Amino acid sequence: MKVVVDLDLCQGHGVCASEAPEVFAVDPAESRVVVLDESPPEALRTRVEAAVRYCPTRALRLTEA
């Protein structure tokens, strides 16, 4: 799976970083998400899916590329 971020929409709420801290962090200066691992391992799928699902601005997507 591959994580895709829509930076137009991201406001740096940080929900993704608390769902899957291995994959997401928030840059406080920019208040934007930083993707630490664009192709996270399968073991993290549930948590990455939760990050996508609970993103307040729907800025995250998962593709199977």
Next chain:
Amino acid sequence: MSTAIPRLSGGVPLLGHLLELRRRPTELLQRCRDECGEIGELRLAGQTLVMLYGEAAQEAFFRAPDEQLDQAAAYPFMKPVFGPGVVFDATPEQRKQALRNRSLRDQAMRGHAEGIARETERMIAGWGDAGSVDLLDFFAELTIYTSSAALIGSEFREELDAELVPIFRDLERGTDAIAYVNPYLPLPSFRKRDRARRRLVALLQGIFERREAAGRKTQDLFQILRGIRNPDGSPRYDVDTITGMFISLMFAGHHTTSTTSSWALLELCRHPDWMKRVTEELDALYADGRDVSYQALREIPQLENVLKETLRLHPPLILLMRKVAQPFSYKEWSVEPGKMVGVSIATSNRDPALFRDPERFDPSRFEPGREEDRSGFGYIPFGAGRHRCVGAAFAMMQLKAIFSLLLRRYEFELAQPPASYHSDHSKMVVQLAQPCRVRYRRRAASAAAAA
């Protein structure tokens, strides 16, 4: 050059379509779509409002940066409610800061679920075995307590009483669209609004002062905001500004959740098959005697779909607007600065291109395989894009917590003819029109034991 934007028929001199917006807003917004198509222009007193319809046009609206489409100037009816220095009176940067509200963060949310369950218990403690209740009165009061406890702090909530209920009702009823002419006209509803706000400021300041005098330290939003310092060490926000922030937070989370709770219960009563499904789902989920916890609240698919369908058919906000600050173009049309652009939640949520049989209450449209809310710019009860409601997750959690409790304790049925329940659209804040009573009866012992 750009193509002329179609103008909506009707409207009267001076006020344009304003009276129609106050009387029948959903019909007006649908009529504009039917007559004009993807883009259509109407007039609200001295303002021109360009409505955008359909997923693509709505996406352009929601993606536009604040510098181009400004939220603040589009809602003149909110400014007297929130007061100076708050939300729509603040700069985009200040707003961004304030919106990164910690009480809506995921970690904080875990504690809120229990608090909401507790408030619901308190509200129904005196219900007895059977009776009837007015939904607007009940949910308006319940959500005052849940919102203030969760968003501001539980100690703060304990210092409030039922006086807050009429205060918020007057603030909410003070959102007449006539504010597009002038938000300070000498109207009874505006006078009540201003009186309510003054009373609320006095109440909150009393609480703050008692607390500061006693030197009590509570880790709630008030304390957090008071603790934010300027580089020179002085407090960033004074008590007055914090009061305004509280009003804005409570306002955003109150009437919206209250109305949605009422409509969800009504739709469940009107659709016994769904009432049965959701009740069984909750009974199974809580069968092991677990508390209403955050984790449990995350996945209640049938209830969640009922709530989403309720929000689709009865969105608590029906029209979103922005003021054009820099030229805004969509396809061959362009809108010059000074005009407003708008998106109709009410129309989009019933768009037959997005929803099969859109007038029908059918929560299964959100189930895996159908997922009619798939695109983020068509199903928009919480708005979309960078300004999508920051409280959406909190609101869903709160609704799930309330219904987890109510539906396990009591059975409900309509106390009036089904068609008599309707929304009052005379103000920009939509509320259920009264009377709106339902009857309740305590569930049989076996079910209650599980609850």
